[in-house]
Amino acid sequence: NAGVTQTPKFQVLKTGQSMTLQCAQDMNHNSMYWYRQDPGMGLRLIYYSASEGTTDKGEVPNGYNVSRLNKREFSLRLESAAPSQTSVYFCASSVEQGAYGYTFGSGTRLTVV
């Protein structure tokens, strides 16, 4: 099925460990995004990639890095995980003109202990 695929779905990390969250879309969308969602809060944008080859910081970029590997894939890396990064992470994509809304993945639930 067409959509946004995120891996892994669940992850537990120890403080200081690193990991990469993977995201891939098969809709030929140009723009991709990473959001985080904490309990009782709305979604907050971490980083986005308006098109292949470009990335920009969002609202809460500290502690994260991203790579737009190609048009399909956009990864999020935590170099040294902290308990404050415990959250649910969502990847999303959209056509360049944003005409039909954004398509979100099912999320990665990350716990940092």
Next chain:
Amino acid sequence: DAKTTQPPSMDCAEGRAANLPCNHSTISGNEYVYWYRQIHSQGPQYIIHGLKNNETNEMASLIITEDRKSSTLILPHATLRDTAVYYCIAHPYSGGSNYKLTFGKGTLLTVNP
């Protein structure tokens, strides 16, 4: 993106219409009104969007006031599966760096049997 205001929660009886209001009094001329929903533990799902005319699709109807300062999302026959947090977002259609959706806290709609 223009700021939007939504009630934190609403209830609706199963089978009845659910009418979810949104205030966006500072919306600018190039901003569309988008609605998304998030069912518990899932990624947000695009529902509908509009500029100034009323819109309808297979999921919902969107009514935008003539002055565009407010809108109402209508689920004509709510079911238990419509229980979710509904987000109203004012966002430019396209262009420049306006690719980022800003999510607030939304409205928790609870559909009761």
